[in-house]
Amino acid sequence: MIRASRRETVFIVLCVLFIIALFMRTSPAVIVKDLMKDFAVPETSLALMASAFFWAYAAVQIPVGFLSDRIGVRYTVFGFGSLGVAGALLFAFSTSINMATWARLLTGAGTAGIWIPALKYLSISYRPDEFATRTSIINAIGSLGLMLSTLPMALSVEKIGWRYSFVIPAVALFFLVLLALYLMKPQKFPVDDRETGKESKEAAAALQPGTVPFWRYRTFWPFTIWALLVYGVLFSFSGLWGAAYLQDSYNISRETAGSHLMFISLGMIIGGLFWGMMSDRFFRARRPVLMLGTLGMLISWAIMLSLSSYPGPFCTSLLYFAIGIFSIVFLINQGCVKELFPVTVAGTAMGTVNAAMFVGVALFQGVTGYLLDLLLQTRPALSAFKTIFTLYLASIAVAFFLVFLMPETFLGKQKNQPVPEEHLVKKDNFQQP
Numbered sequence: 001m002i003r004a005s006r007r008e009t010v011f012i013v014l015c016v017l018f019i020i021a022l023f024m025r026t027s028p029a030v031i032v033k034d035l036m037k038d039f040a041v042p043e044t045s046l047a048l049m050a051s052a053f054f055w056a057y058a059a060v061q062i063p064v065g066f067l068s069d070r071i072g073v074r075y076t077v078f079g080f081g082s083l084g085v086a087g088a089l090l091f092a093f094s095t096s097i098n099m100a101t102w103a104r105l106l107t108g109a110g111t112a113g114i115w116i117p118a119l120k121y122l123s124i125s126y127r128p129d130e131f132a133t134r135t136s137i138i139n140a141i142g143s144l145g146l147m148l149s150t151l152p153m154a155l156s157v158e159k160i161g162w163r164y165s166f167v168i169p170a171v172a173l174f175f176l177v178l179l180a181l182y183l184m185k186p187q188k189f190p191v192d193d194r195e196t197g198k199e200s201k202e203a204a205a206a207l208q209p210g211t212v213p214f215w216r217y218r219t220f221w222p223f224t225i226w227a228l229l230v231y232g233v234l235f236s237f238s239g240l241w242g243a244a245y246l247q248d249s250y251n252i253s254r255e256t257a258g259s260h261l262m263f264i265s266l267g268m269i270i271g272g273l274f275w276g277m278m279s280d281r282f283f284r285a286r287r288p289v290l291m292l293g294t295l296g297m298l299i300s301w302a303i304m305l306s307l308s309s310y311p312g313p314f315c316t317s318l319l320y321f322a323i324g325i326f327s328i329v330f331l332i333n334q335g336c337v338k339e340l341f342p343v344t345v346a347g348t349a350m351g352t353v354n355a356a357m358f359v360g361v362a363l364f365q366g367v368t369g370y371l372l373d374l375l376l377q378t379r380p381a382l383s384a385f386k387t388i389f390t391l392y393l394a395s396i397a398v399a400f401f402l403v404f405l406m407p408e409t410f411l412g413k414q415k416n417q418p419v420p421e422e423h424l425v426k427k428d429n430f431q432q433p
Contacts, residue, residue, distance in 0.1 A: 007125050010180065011138075014121060015138050017114050018141070018145065019141065019142050020111075020173050021111035022146050023148050024111050024145075025057075026235065026239040026240075027165075029261060030153050030258045032243065034157065034162045035162075041097045049101040050239070050365050052105045053107055053108035055358070057112040058355040058357075059109070060112045061351050062352075068116055073118075074185070077114065077180050078180065081111075081174075084106070086110070087105070091103035091107060093163065140269055146264070150262035152258075153258065157254070217341075222405040223340070226290075228359060228363075229399040232360025232395070233360075233392045233396060234323070235361040235365075236365045237264075238264045239361065241368055242320070246260060249381045250310040260320050264321070264324035267322065267324025267325035268328040271324060274325070275332055279332055284410060285410045286336050290329060302393060304393075305389040337350050340409050
């Protein structure tokens with residue numbers, strides 16, 4: 001067991017690493033105009049560049065988990081973190097959109113090696129009854145990175161330019177992964193029967209991805225598609241288009257747009273703690289919480305769609321805050337997937353859902369950019385964004401419908417029960433719609 005002082009220091013380092021990872025994820029939102037000007041590209045090209053981060057992030061989710069298990073958290077964080085440093089520096093000094101796209105691919109793949117290893121570290125360094133609390137703390141502290149990517153990023157761009165605004169966090173990331181490498185001790189892994197025994201070896205084999213066909217359970221797919229839609233809409237807007245919408249539609253400054261965008265991050269920080277408490281202590285259930293959160297998203301996007309003029313600083317910030325606080329309910333969805341399946345397959349199932357979330361962001365950012373590029377040729381900006389918001393609203397409506405197809409998982413966790421047999425999709429039914 002790691003000494004308490006060193007363990008807490010590593011925990012703090014992981015928290016700061018996650019702050020930088022989330023900052024890297026959403027920081028392009030306030031520099032959309034700068035990127036379009038410097039690279040002389042339309043919205044479609046910019047959207048493809050931005051979505052490259054999320055495609056790469058999704059692609060390495062399962063490898064990151066595998067490496068965390070096989071070579072340990074220490075080397076996984078260092079290896080992927082170093083890749084993230086290279087990507088951020090390459091992006092800062094990019095001279096073309098193609099170069100920037102490759103840079104965002106590297107950054108996405110590199111920062112993907114922070115969250116899952118952090119969870120692995122918590123699982124081996126803290127007691128089981130501390131795991132959930134520590135996870136919530138890392139998520140809440142990491143969300144500060146989302147806030148830093150809004151108004152503070154906008155102010156930094158005005159002072160030192162967007163390029164050096166990426167150099168500074170890249171340098172910080174480099175020193176942090178070095179510090180993590182120094183502080184964390186190598187993990188010891190049993191590799192043969194002399195250390196594990198026959199039963200442990202069989203259990204390890206049972207945990208290998210693909211040994212249990214969790215995708216055959218029809219109850220798995222509502223959670224997965226729900227996550228793709230909700231997370232895709234949230235980070236397409238907050239991670240890229242949320243500031244550009246305000247600047248183009250209402251002709252407000254970058255700093256004002258960044259300050260409004262910051263309220264989405266604030267809503268996510270508060271909502272992350274709120275929904276967990278509501279689910280565990282008040283409702284003692286998962287599905288009602290998902291239903292309330294999705295309904296809140298539906299109302300928020302309906303209001304966004306109805307706006308025909310700038311509603312003022314207070315109302316805009318309040319609306320952005322609502323988008324953040326309702327959308328962060330996706331944390332409950334991730335917990336549902338863990339509770340839905342037995343331990344032998346829960347990790348692989350959660351990794352699949354996590355990958356689907358980032359595929360959703362890549363899809364929504366790309367589609368949004370394509371539609372804006374097409375619509376802005378013949379329409380004013382507000383009208384074009386209303387078409388986009390119609391798509392977002394329809395997607396959240398589908399997500400709301402999917403909640404009714406989800407089983408309740410809270411009691412299943414208490415009883416430690418596997419997925420009921422009636423939820424299994426029979427092979428004979430695979431061809432049915």
